[in-house]
Amino acid sequence: MPDTRTDSTLSLTNVRAGYGATVVLEDLSFDLADGEKLSIIGRNGVGKTTLLATIMGLTRLHAGRIGLGALDIAALRPNRRAHAGLGFVPQQREIFPSLTVEENLLVGLRPGGWTLERVYDLFPRLQQRRTNMGNQLSGGEQQMLAFGRALLTNPRVLLLDEPFEGLAPVIVEQLFQALLRLRDESRLSIIMVEQHAKLALAFAPRTMVMSRGRVAFDGASRTLIDDPARLDALCGIGGGIGVAH
Amino acid sequence: MITAALTILFHGLAFAMVLYIVSVGLGITMGLMNFANLAHGAFAAAGGYVVVVATRSLGLPFWVALPAAFVVVALAGAVVERLVVRTLYGADELRQVLFSIALLFMAIAGFTAAFGPLQQQPEIPAALSGQIALGGVEFPSYRAFVIAAGVVILAALWLLIGRTRIGMRIRAAVDNRNMAEAIGVDTRMLFTLTFALGTGIAGLGGGIGADVLSITPTYGQEYLVLFLIVVAVGGLGSIFGPFLAALCIGVVDVAGKYLIPEFGAFFIYGVVIAILLAKPAGLFGVRS
Ligand SMILES: Nc1ncnc2c1ncn2[C@@H]1O[C@H](COP(=O)(O)OP(=O)(O)O)[C@@H](O)[C@H]1O
Ligand SMILES: [Mg+2]
Numbered sequence: 124m125p126d127t128r129t130d131s132t133l134s135l136t137n138v139r140a141g142y143g144a145t146v147v148l149e150d151l152s153f154d155l156a157d158g159e160k161l162s163i164i165g166r167n168g169v170g171k172t173t174l175l176a177t178i179m180g181l182t183r184l185h186a187g188r189i190g191l192g193a194l195d196i197a198a199l200r201p202n203r204r205a206h207a208g209l210g211f212v213p214q215q216r217e218i219f220p221s222l223t224v225e226e227n228l229l230v231g232l233r234p235g236g237w238t239l240e241r242v243y244d245l246f247p248r249l250q251q252r253r254t255n256m257g258n259q260l261s262g263g264e265q266q267m268l269a270f271g272r273a274l275l276t277n278p279r280v281l282l283l284d285e286p287f288e289g290l291a292p293v294i295v296e297q298l299f300q301a302l303l304r305l306r307d308e309s310r311l312s313i314i315m316v317e318q319h320a321k322l323a324l325a326f327a328p329r330t331m332v333m334s335r336g337r338v339a340f341d342g343a344s345r346t347l348i349d350d351p352a353r354l355d356a357l358c359g360i361g362g363g364i365g366v367a368h
Numbered sequence: 369m370i371t372a373a374l375t376i377l378f379h380g381l382a383f384a385m386v387l388y389i390v391s392v393g394l395g396i397t398m399g400l401m402n403f404a405n406l407a408h409g410a411f412a413a414a415g416g417y418v419v420v421v422a423t424r425s426l427g428l429p430f431w432v433a434l435p436a437a438f439v440v441v442a443l444a445g446a447v448v449e450r451l452v453v454r455t456l457y458g459a460d461e462l463r464q465v466l467f468s469i470a471l472l473f474m475a476i477a478g479f480t481a482a483f484g485p486l487q488q489q490p491e492i493p494a495a496l497s498g499q500i501a502l503g504g505v506e507f508p509s510y511r512a513f514v515i516a517a518g519v520v521i522l523a524a525l526w527l528l529i530g531r532t533r534i535g536m537r538i539r540a541a542v543d544n545r546n547m548a549e550a551i552g553v554d555t556r557m558l559f560t561l562t563f564a565l566g567t568g569i570a571g572l573g574g575g576i577g578a579d580v581l582s583i584t585p586t587y588g589q590e591y592l593v594l595f596l597i598v599v600a601v602g603g604l605g606s607i608f609g610p611f612l613a614a615l616c617i618g619v620v621d622v623a624g625k626y627l628i629p630e631f632g633a634f635f636i637y638g639v640v641i642a643i644l645l646a647k648p649a650g651l652f653g654v655r656s
Contacts (some may be wrong), residue, residue, distance in 0.1 A: 179550050205552035217547040219540045230536045231551030257543075276551050 399605020415571025
């Protein structure tokens with residue numbers, strides 16, 4: 124059961140990774156404690172998506188160690204990493220178009236605290252759309268489905284890549300509330316990559332700022348909330364990150 | 369007039385079902401793995417030879433020989449996938465084509481060495497060697513069995529792909545392999561299984577259809593274009609598309625050859641071009 128395990132720490136040590144011979148992440152290290160929530164911000168193109176994809180095993184790892192609990196997962200294929208407890212909500216959502224909504228939810232189902240009923244309770248909209256095909260959904264519905272699909276694999280660590288990107292403000296608000304519920308009601312460890320600094324800083328007590336494949340800041344979100352000038356400097360002038368959204 | 373129409377329909381359907389049973393696996397594996405397996409027909413021929421050997425040399429009943437053809441060819445498919453095909457996923461098409469053509473010609477040489485160049489016929493059970501009357505016209509019962517077998521296989525595949533967990537995973541992996549992996553689907557194992565299933569069904573088609581597409585060593589080469597047409601017209605990764613494509617091609621081909629024999633295969637290729645112009649991804653293409 125995911126909520127009773129105590130060794131669900133994700134740790135990256137001196138990770139160098141990228142695509143083919145191209146290195147995007149340079150010597151990146153951090154630890155995530157059991158049940159900890161972490162926000163990651165940074166300008167477009169600094170490697171946030173690459174970081175999550177690397178944890179998932181979808182990029183080329185050149186060097187470094189990736190640990191999940193006591194397990195070194197660096198050499199494992201993505202499906203073994205999923206079984207080891209990683210849940211992935213990718214930036215492009217990547218809903219399976221030829222599966223129905225319910226099939227999208229069930230295809231990765233593994234036993235645990237998260238059940239179809241609980242996901243439908245969190246996102247009632249998905250239940251209404253359960254027989255629709257994956258390619259017949261609005262952006263917000265796709266995002267809910269991507270969340271639900273990851274939750275039903277009953278992960279220990281949930282990786283979210285810009286879950287609010289491209290969504291209308293009212294939908295962002297709804298999803299954010301659902302995410303806060305998730306944060307407060309489960310012992311899931313969560314890493315959320317987010318462009319909206321305001322949402323990111325409000326979501327997790329700890330925030331990491333990335334800059335060109337490296338960690339530029341890793342500390343209390345409070346520090347950045349209290350020092351907007353520092354936040355601005357870290358994220359770069361005109362880098363597309365506003366404190367307001 | 370009615371007799372001619374019935375005759376065309378009946379034999380067209382039988383031809384279509386053989387095309388379908390042999391080709392459907394090729395469409396699934398091409399849709400899932402993006403691997404152009406030009407040796408697919410050799411697996412069908414292998415199934416034909418299994419049925420020939422089982423019924424003629426070993427004296428086994430036809431009803432034992434058919435499942436044996438499926439199992440033997442599926443196992444061979446799994447071995448070939450593990451040993452070679454796997455290394456060619458994502459390779460450029462030229463390498464895939466050269467590899468699978470090489471495999472095809474090796475199979476042809478192997479079949480010739482083992483069985484000689486001549487056509488081989490399986491022993492058909494007595495129950496299927498008579499005639500049945502349909503609408504006042506007599507037809508060979510065996511071909512009625514072939515038609516029924518095609519429909520049963522369509523239904524079985526439709527249930528497997530549409531209604532089971534493994535089918536759900538196959539569809540997910542066809543849609544997006546990385547994402548399927550990321551939620552825990554072992555796509556490597558799935559590819560091996562699917563390749564085995566696709567080649568196994570082809571083997572079954574080779575055995576069942578020996579009466580329509582005769583079993584010779586060059587089977588896989590001779591009918592390759594037909595199999596590719598069924599897959600291209602039906603759409604890659606689809607179960608139902610190739611069925612419709614096979615129906616069109618089977619009936620049109622038999623009708624054309626029956627009514628205007630001097631034009632030969634002109635009509636089926638005309639239909640192919642028309643369909644592919646109208647729908648480049650095929651009738652039910654999941655992927656073009
Ligand atoms: N599939 C890919 N192949 C090659 N380079 C890529 C690929 N995806 C992203 N990149 C490059 O990696 C860098 C980091 O991209 P990404 O991780 O998407 O940044 P972010 O998510 O922070 O916006 C960029 O320079 C981008 O061009
Ligand atoms: Mg990104």
